[in-house]
Amino acid sequence: MVGNLVLHDISYQYTDSSEPLFKHFNASLSRGWTALLADNGLGKTTLAQLICGRRTPTQGEVQPSPRTLICAYCEQECVSEPEGLAEFRDDWSAESIALRDELGIGDDWGYRYDTLSGGERKRLQIACALYSRPDVLVLDEPTNHVDEHTRGIVAEAMRGFHGIGLLVSHDVELIDATCGQCLMLERRHADGANYVVLERYAGNYSKANTTRALMAEHAVQQLKDAKAKQRSLEHAKERRRQMMEAAARRKHAGHTIDRLDHDARNSHKWLDKQRDKASAASYRALGSRVNMAAAAVRTMEVGAKRYDGGILADIVPSVRRELAHVDSGIVCFGTAERVAQDSGRGMPVSALQVEGNRWSARMLPDTGQEAEGTIPGMLIPALSVGPCDHIGLEGRNGSGKSTLVRALLSSVACDLPTMTVEQVASPTEGRHLLAQLHALDADALSQVVAAYARLNADPDRLMAGEEPSPGQLQKLRLCLGLLHSPQLMVLDEPTNHLDLNSKHTLASFLHSYRGAVIVVSHERWFLDEVCGKQ
Numbered sequence: 001m002v003g004n005l006v007l008h009d010i011s012y013q014y015t016d017s018s019e020p021l022f023k024h025f026n027a028s029l030s031r032g033w034t035a036l037l038a039d040n041g042l043g044k045t046t047l048a049q050l051i052c053g054r055r056t057p058t059q060g061e062v063q064p065s066p067r068t069l070i071c072a073y074c075e076q077e078c079v080s081e082p083e084g085l086a087e088f089r090d091d092w093s094a095e096s097i098a099l100r101d102e103l104g105i106g107d108d109w110g111y112r113y114d115t116l117s118g119g120e121r122k123r124l125q126i127a128c129a130l131y132s133r134p135d136v137l138v139l140d141e142p143t144n145h146v147d148e149h150t151r152g153i154v155a156e157a158m159r160g161f162h163g164i165g166l167l168v169s170h171d172v173e174l175i176d177a178t179c180g181q182c183l184m185l186e187r188r189h190a191d192g193a194n195y196v197v198l199e200r201y202a203g204n205y206s207k208a209n210t211t212r213a214l215m216a217e218h219a220v221q222q223l224k225d226a227k228a229k230q231r232s233l234e235h236a237k238e239r240r241r242q243m244m245e246a247a248a249r250r251k252h253a254g255h256t257i258d259r260l261d262h263d264a265r266n267s268h269k270w271l272d273k274q275r276d277k278a279s280a281a282s283y284r285a286l287g288s289r290v291n292m293a294a295a296a297v298r299t300m301e302v303g304a305k306r307y308d309g310g311i312l313a314d315i316v317p318s319v320r321r322e323l324a325h326v327d328s329g330i331v332c333f334g335t336a337e338r339v340a341q342d343s344g345r346g347m348p349v350s351a352l353q354v355e356g357n358r359w360s361a362r363m364l365p366d367t368g369q370e371a372e373g374t375i376p377g378m379l380i381p382a383l384s385v386g387p388c389d390h391i392g393l394e395g396r397n398g399s400g401k402s403t404l405v406r407a408l409l410s411s412v413a414c415d416l417p418t419m420t421v422e423q424v425a426s427p428t429e430g431r432h433l434l435a436q437l438h439a440l441d442a443d444a445l446s447q448v449v450a451a452y453a454r455l456n457a458d459p460d461r462l463m464a465g466e467e468p469s470p471g472q473l474q475k476l477r478l479c480l481g482l483l484h485s486p487q488l489m490v491l492d493e494p495t496n497h498l499d500l501n502s503k504h505t506l507a508s509f510l511h512s513y514r515g516a517v518i519v520v521s522h523e524r525w526f527l528d529e530v531c532g533k534q
Contacts, residue, residue, distance in 0.1 A: 001068060002135045004116040005029040005051065005164050009060035012046060017466075020058065021046060027183055027199040033158060033165040035175040035205060037458050040471030041497045044168050045140055047185070049073065051166055052138045070130035071136040076144060076470060076497070077424070078121035081113050082128040096131065099456060102160065103127045104153055116425070118145035118398030122227045126157055138162055140168045141470075144496040145423060147396045147450055147522050154472030170500050175205040182208035189268045232290050318487040324385040324408045333378040336406040340381060350399040357531050359383075361395025361404070378404060387487065390510070391518045394529035401520050405490060408518065412488065419486035421477055423493045430468050433476050437462070444483055451479040456501045470497040478506070489517040495526055506527075 007027045013020040021043045029051070038044045049055040050352075052073045053066025053329070076080070085473035088096065089110025089225060099108070102121045109116060110124065122142060129137055138160070151174060158165065158178045167179060177184070182201045186502050201208030258446045328347045329338045341348075353360045361378060385408065395401050412418055437448060449459040455475040462468065468476055481489075495503045507529035510517055521527050 001163055003031060005062045005136060006061070006337055007031050007051070008063060010050060010057045010062070011059035012043070012050060012055070012368060013058045016039070022185070022196045022198070023059075025060070027200060029164050031162060031164055033161075033167055033179040034209075035179040035182045036166055036168045036185075036293065037170065037175075037182060037205070037499075039187070040475065040502065041458060041469050042185040042187070043077070044185060045191075045469065048138045048140055048166055052136055052365060061524070066136065070132060071138070072132050074122075074125050074129050074139045074140060074142060076141040078125050079147075079424075081527075082125040084128040084132055085110055085113070085124070087130045087217035088128045091131070096166040097129060099127050102153075103157055110499050114240065117397040119147055119150035121303065122146050123150060126154060130157065130161065135485055136164045136166070138168065139394065141170075141497065142167070143169065143171045143174055143522075145397075145493060147394075148524075149396055151522070168499065170503070172205050172500070177204075180206050180409060184208070189343065223386060230294055234532055255304045262517075267344055277350065295413055298391050303405045315482075315485050315515050317328075318416060320387055320413075321386055323387060323413075323516050324383075324411045326380065326404075326407050326411055328380060328382045328384045330377040330379050331403055331407045332375065333403050334376075336403050338409060339375070339377070339409065346375045347498070348375050348377045348379040350377075350395070352381065352383075352404065354381055354383070357389060358527070359391060359393045361393070361399035361401050363396055363399055380404065383408065385488070385518065386514055387516055389516050390513075390514075390531040393518065394522060394527060394530035401491060404432065405492060405518065405520060409490060416488055417484055417492065418488045419481035419484065419487045420490045421474075421481065421492060421494055429477075430473050433473065433480060434462075434465065434468070436480060437476070438465075447483060448476075448479045451478065453463065455479070455505055456499060470501070471499060474498055475502065487515045489513070489515065491517065492520045493522070494519065495521060 005028070007029075008027055010025040011020050011023040024104070026048070036044055036048060046055060049065070050057055051062060052071035053062075053071055072083075077218075088099075099105075103126065104281065105120075105124055105127055108487070109120060110163070113121065113124070116124065126139070126142065130140075134335060142154050146154070147523050151171070151481070155174055155177045158174075167175065169175060181203065184201065186197055186199055188195055188197050201211050203211070234445065279380050283324075327338065329340050331338050333349075348364065350363050353362055364379075393401055395405070409418075409420065437445070440448065452462065452475055453459050455478070457472055457475050462472065474494070478494070491531075492507060493509075498506065503526065507526050510519065510530040517529060519530050
C-alpha cells in the first residue's frame with residue numbers, strides 16, 4: 001500500500017473559464033485522514049477529484065499517479081447506486097459480513113437502494129468504497145443528510161481505514177475525531193488582487209483553526225507595522241523636501257559677501273554645492289526607502305476581506321394567531337396522511353417528543369417499518385405553529401421528520417407567504433435558479449446579490465453564469481426565497497453543503513428573523529442558535 005501521495009505544482013482551469021480555479025498547489029498526504037476545508041466555490045471537490053484521478057490537472061502532477069492506484073471516491077450526493085454495489089451485496093464472505101456489521105447495513109439494502117434513507121444510502125456508499133480495498137479513499141461531505149447515529153458509524157469506519165484518506169467536510173466534530181492534518185483553501189489578498197492558496201496545518205480542526213487564527217493575526221499586525229513604517233518614511237521625506245526648499249529660499253535671499261573677495265565667494269559656492277549634494281542624496285535615499293516600504297506593503301499577504309454584516313431582510317410577522325396545525329394521531333410516512341392512534345391499524349414506528357419549541361423524533365423500541373403490527377408512521381401530539389415561533393426539529397434518519405414537515409405544510413393557508421427549502425436539489429435546479437436571478441429587476445437583483453455576498457460567496461462568479469456548487473446553490477435558494485418576504489420559513493437541513501462561516505451567518509440571521517421558522521437539522525449547535533437551547 002502506498003505511503004504518501006504528493007501534489008506537485010498543481011493548477012486547474014475549467015475549459016469554459018478564462019481564469020484558473022487555482023494555481024501552483026503543493027501538498028503531501030500520508031496514511032491516515034487529512035481534512036480538506038474551504039469556503040463554498042473555491043474548488044474543494046475539484047481538488048479532491050484531481051487527487052483521486054477523476055480529473056486531470058491543467059499543470060503539475062500527482063505522484064504516484066492515481067491511475068496506478070486503487071482510488072475510491074464517495075461523492076456528496078447518493079442519488080445513484082454506488083460503484084461496486086452489485087459485487088458487495090452478492091458477497092457473503094467473512095470480510096463482507098464484517099463490513100456490513102461495522103456500518104450497520106441490512107442484508108436487503110443492496111437490493112432496495114431507491115427506498116433507503118439518505119443516511120442508509122451514505123453508509124452503503126462508504127461500505128462499497130471500503131470493500132474495494134482502496135489505496136486512496138476520498139469522502140466528500142459524508143455527513144450531509146445523516147443523523148448523529150450515522151455520523152458516529154461513519155467516524156468509526158473511517159478510523160478503521162489504514163490507507164490515505166481525504167475528508168472533504170465542514171463537520172468540525174467529525175474532523176476533530178478522525179483527522180491528523182488539515183488542508184485549507186484560503187482566499188488571500190496582496191498587491192491589489194485576491195487569489196486562492198492551499199495551506200497545510202498540523203492536527204485536527206480545532207488545533208488547525210487556532211494556528212490559522214494566530215497566523216492571520218500575525219499577518220495583519222505585520223501589515224499594520226509595514227504601513228506605519230511607510231507612513232513614517234513618507235513624513236520624513238516630506239520634511240526633507242521642506243528643509244531643502246527653505247534652504248534654497250535662504251540662499252536666494254542673499255548672503256552679503258564682498259563681490260571683490262573671490263576667495264570667500266568661491267568658498268561659499270563650494271559649501272552650498274556640497275550641502276545641495278548632501279540634501280539631494282538624502283532625499284533620494286528617503287525616496288528609495290519609501291518605494292521599498294510601499295512595495296513591501298503591496299506584496300504582503302493577508303486574508304481577503306469578507307463581506308461584513310448579516311443577511312438583511314425586513315420581514316413583518318403574520319397577524320394570524322396560528323400558521324400551521326396538525327391534530328394528534330399517527331402521521332403515515334410518505335403520504336403524510338393522519339390516522340387516529342386508536343384506529344386499530346397497529347403501532348407507529350416513531351414518536352414525536354415536544355419540549356417547548358424543540359421537537360425530537362424518536363424511534364420506538366422493537367419496531368420497524370417491516371415489523372408485523374406496525375404502521376410506518378410517527379405518533380404526534382397536537383401541533384401548532386404561531387407567527388413568531390422558531391421550531392427546531394431533530395431525529396434519526398427514517399424517523400419521519402420530512403413527512404411531519406409535509407403534514408404541517410399541508411395545513412398552511414395558500415395565501416401565506418411561505419419559503420420552503422428541501423434537502424436535495426434537483427439536477428436542473430441550478431440552471432433554473434440562475435435563470436430566475438438574471439430575470440430580476442435591478443432592485444431585486446441588488447438585494448439577492450447583497451445577501452449572497454454576506455453568505456460568504458462570490459457574486460461576480462455567480463453573475464458570470466458559472467454553474468453553482470452545491471453550497472453556492474443552497475445560498476442562492478435562500479437568497480431568492482427572501483425576495484418574497486416569507487412569514488413562514490421551512491428549512492430542511494439548510495446547513496448541508498455550507499461552509500462554516502456561512503453556517504454561522506445563516507444561524508445569526510434566522511435567530512433575528514421575526515417571522516415563524518421550522519428548521520430540521522442534525523447540527524444541534526445550529527438549532528441552539530436559531531431556536532434557543534433546550
